[in-house]
Amino acid sequence: KRQDSSAPASPSGGVEYLVETDVGGQKLNLDFDTGSGDLWVFSTSLSASSQANHHVFNPSSSSTYKAMSGATWRIIYGDGSGASGTVGTDTVTVGGTTVKGQAVELANRVSAQFVQDANDGLLGLSFSNINTVRPTQQKTFFDNAKSSLTKPLFAAYLPLNANGAYDFGAINARHHTGSVAYTDVDSSGGFWQFPSTSYKVGGTKHSLSGVSAIADTGTTLLLIADAAVTTYYDAVQGASFDNQQGGYTFPCSASLPDFAVRIGSTNYATIPGSLINFAPIDNSGRTCFGGIQSVGQIAGMSIYGDVFFNAYYGVFDDAGPRFGFAPI
Numbered sequence: 001k002r003q004d005s006s007a008p009a010s011p012s013g014g015v016e017y018l019v020e021t022d023v024g025g026q027k028l029n030l031d032f033d034t035g036s037g038d039l040w041v042f043s044t045s046l047s048a049s050s051q052a053n054h055h056v057f058n059p060s061s062s063s064t065y066k067a068m069s070g071a072t073w074r075i076i077y078g079d080g081s082g083a084s085g086t087v088g089t090d091t092v093t094v095g096g097t098t099v100k101g102q103a104v105e106l107a108n109r110v111s112a113q114f115v116q117d118a119n120d121g122l123l124g125l126s127f128s129n130i131n132t133v134r135p136t137q138q139k140t141f142f143d144n145a146k147s148s149l150t151k152p153l154f155a156a157y158l159p160l161n162a163n164g165a166y167d168f169g170a171i172n173a174r175h176h177t178g179s180v181a182y183t184d185v186d187s188s189g190g191f192w193q194f195p196s197t198s199y200k201v202g203g204t205k206h207s208l209s210g211v212s213a214i215a216d217t218g219t220t221l222l223l224i225a226d227a228a229v230t231t232y233y234d235a236v237q238g239a240s241f242d243n244q245q246g247g248y249t250f251p252c253s254a255s256l257p258d259f260a261v262r263i264g265s266t267n268y269a270t271i272p273g274s275l276i277n278f279a280p281i282d283n284s285g286r287t288c289f290g291g292i293q294s295v296g297q298i299a300g301m302s303i304y305g306d307v308f309f310n311a312y313y314g315v316f317d318d319a320g321p322r323f324g325f326a327p328i
Ligand SMILES: O=C([C@@H]1CCCNC1)N1CCCCC1
Pocket: 033, 034, 035, 036, 076, 077, 078, 079, 214, 216, 217, 218, 219, 298, 303
């Protein structure tokens, strides 16, 4: 029962956190994504141009890899990026946690965004009911590992501009302050999803009736309904929606109010304004891009990405299931 471990998560360009993962003896830097359910890797089946600047998995060089005859996968993410390919199984090790016979999805096609990204693939940590392998749906790394962990949980520690960690099997007290508050999770859609029906800007409460949020470590920003985004940036001097940037920007010198979101029927998680200045839009450092942006046309949904996790340790507990959070 003691396969518990903590794997370092390194911030990459402020866009994602990468975890060094051993797949059949080959090291790949994967983006751990609680918002999707596929473990897929750049592979030697890709075109040479798609492979450029990535570590790629070569099934022929793994003594433990087994092809899964007739299985394929294809995933399209909410941001329009995507990948597809074939499937096999191999031994996958993250930190000190090993799964034998893990479904490993080999990409033979990836969208342009992935060729530009720093990751060598994704390791999905959503529920397995949204895994895209067909004809036989496959389980996530966590689903396969959980029976060998002290507790069936993992946690994400993703501090801003510093090395973080994914903890498996136990909560790491060094990765949070205060006590962990929990909310029940509705896993029917495959996500770590819970009601999030109000928010506060600088202390003033606003409702978002009927809205749910998902905890998504694979999303960079905090994405929420247009009404909330407008309310937030109305409180920021000089902020405006910049069509060219595709989001709200403001003077980098602006003072940003705190943004609190209600998690379930319990308390609010408060993200300090300082964490809502995502990045300058150019090298002049004059204009900055906001960490809170619109979720777009995904009605009734908020997506709490890394901007949330920069402020809160996230506990993904299969017992429940439930989502826990505590200030970093
Ligand atoms: O594709 C995604 C995200 C993209 C970024 C990485 N995590 C998964 N979804 C989550 C939100 C609902 C739609 C699907």
